[in-house]
Amino acid sequence: MSEAQVNHPEPNQTETIAPTAKPTDVTITVRPNGPFRVEGAIKLVDAQGNAWNLEGKPAISLCRCGASANRPFCDGSHNKIGFQSADTPVKVG
Numbered sequence: 001m002s003e004a005q006v007n008h009p010e011p012n013q014t015e016t017i018a019p020t021a022k023p024t025d026v027t028i029t030v031r032p033n034g035p036f037r038v039e040g041a042i043k044l045v046d047a048q049g050n051a052w053n054l055e056g057k058p059a060i061s062l063c064r065c066g067a068s069a070n071r072p073f074c075d076g077s078h079n080k081i082g083f084q085s086a087d088t089p090v091k092v093g
């Protein structure tokens with residue numbers, strides 16, 4: 001399995017990470033006008049490496065609209081703000 005470059009929000013900063021799981025172990029579904037639904041065994045950490053306790057959660061929804069009061073998790077606020085997204089896969093690279 002190869003390493004991947006990860007872009008940071010800050011311009012021109014990337015880091016190289018080595019995947020620790022098979023790609024098929026996790027499924028991320030882009031919900032129409034909503035969150036990223038993440039299913040599978042994952043570890044979710046903040047910028048300091050502190051992990052959220054996801055024990056017993058087979059799936060989580062991550063906010064991508066920015067309006068959730070419970071970020072990084074979705075709290076349904078995307079519906080209240082009328083979040084809209086275009087989710088057509090495009091070739092990268």
Ligand code: FES
Pocket residue numbers: 034035036062063064065066067068073074075076077078079
């Ligand atoms: S995607 Fe649901 S609150 Fe942001």
